[in-house]
Amino acid sequence: MNSDSLFVQEYTDSKLMLKYISKAPETNNSEQNSSKIKTDSFWSWLGEVFAGIGSFFNNLAYFMGLPIAMNTNWYSNACYNQGGTGGYGCHNNYDWLKSALGSMGDAFVSDGGGGFSYGDYSGEEFDPYKLYLPGPNDPSTLYPPFSSIIINDPTHGPYININPVNGSYEAQELIAILNLSRFDGKLVFYLQDHNNVSLQMRNYLSAYGETQENKDFIKWSVGYLADNSAASSYLTDHPEDFELFVMNDIDLNEPDDIAMATNAADIITDILVNRQNGTLNNLDVSWPSANDIKSKITSAISKGVYTTAKYARNYLYLPLQKVSLKYPSTINYSNKVIDAVRIDAVTPLVNFNANTMSWGDLFNTWLFELAPGHFSNNTINFTLASNVVNGYSISNPATNAVMNFPKGNNAQGGNLLNIQYQLQQGLGVGQNAIQGYFRYDVNAFYSTLSDANLGIQMLGSFPINATVISKSGNTAVVQFQIINDLGWESGTRFIKGTNGNQGIIDNKPVGTGLHLGGTITNTFTWTETIFF
């Protein structure tokens, strides 16, 4: 056999061609006896048959599992086996392949032979499901788009595995929904070979909608599973656990997001596989994926609170929470990852001095549950000496200093403090004013989506108290105080999505559940001289 040749002889068998192209096996029988018919009229007729089949399937047929538009020209030009005469130069067949494979068709003839040839097929039985490629060059060089799916057979040369079984109906649906092309062969093969996982993915799209975001996620997850044999093997046995790998809001245009999601999926795989094998203790000894995520979180922190919140929520808290809820015995290992991030990666970056810390420091103290050991009762008391209150050395102090925050508002459910008016009405020394309430509603959310309003986003809604310290003439010294809980409800406000704020996660005490985002209390107390 000449390995420099492309063996496509079986394509000339209309029965097999039908297999490759159609997804209706029962139609094979009707073509059973037509494989050796050589007349043009037959091929014309067969073309019509295929066109009819294609029309039946909404003008979609599948070649190598890829949806391709039906084109009767392919079939009327399709090559036929001239049968042992040596006349294997079946250019029509080449045209057909070229049409089907586009630019890849050129690669098939890049053997330097000046064109397509059948080679010296001499009756040896080849697996009809293997599409042999010209060799003997390195296939990955010759066919970069297919490098990951080319199998190098030392006897017969490199080939692509063509499975005439297109996978389950759900797999085929996914292939069409995800609009997978010939360059996604790896993904196609994965779906075709993993019907049970395909079903879970199809169900996911049915349940949550075939939005571009969801389709992008499924496409990413197929690629992840195709590359990750441990995860793939696990899901083959436990397809229902696909839900544990679902991570929403991945920005697939951002390489950092993809890297973070991949790292998170590796961690989930490690936990699930070791739980299944009863070897979770192995993760105490060595856990590379858990180490990898530390550097990614460190990088996220350098980009600011929005990125940090998004990564921690989307790729740590939510996925690991799902795993922990389904398999409670794994929570210690989820926390092992989180604790490593908290202690090794984040703690060295945080300023714990309440007078000099920035909003970012406060945010990280909350998110990574760093208050214990630094602040008693998980409460941080800020005064007029604190930069976040007086505005010194923080960005945009006009809007980010607490003493410049609005003292309530007139939004629905809000209440403006209006201290001047209350002083005019006789609010006396030692008396508490009627409180103000800043209602962080939808309008407030959209009007504060910027770095210039980090502080007010962190507080969200808050009541503000005022007490008169001294009063003389039309001047009074008034002490203001805001007591505010910072928890997941506040924290998720930092994640900007296309539809605005992302989903709220319930608040939880520090040290419970997963060690991220436990509620802390901040008090801000300062005095101002008020003229009324």
Next chain:
Amino acid sequence: MDRNNIFLKIIFVSIAIATLTSCFNNTNGKETDDDIYETETKYLNIADAVGMYYFVPSIDDKVYPNYKTFELSKGDSIKLEIRPDSIFIFNHFYFDKMNRIDNYKGKTIDNLLEKAKIFIPFPINTTNLQGFLTSNRDTLFFYRLNMEHYSNYEYRLFLKKVK
């Protein structure tokens, strides 16, 4: 009188119009009642505030807390009575982070913002954001609590005046 009698037809059409009008009126009334929660906070003088107020529960605990949230036994409720002599009585008074005092009572004080209106004093150094919401049909008293799912006093406890 046969079925084609014009008098009968007039009666039938009149009844139909009256029924439809009644339905539309009911719908409008319901909308007004629902809208009370969207109205601005008001303060009332003692004459307008006097009455018995009962806790307004929600159908769904996840939307607004229900009897369960306040651990009320069957048949019990949160009640507030405001009397003409300015005395107020809560049978169960919840404040701040769900602290509870049974039989909390005292006398209303003047509202600093509108002195002719009343203000119910809360325990010292607690959050006492309160007010009334009114519609043509109903009067609600509310104040704020800091509780699960509603941190930072996002939850407004509503008590509806029933008499």
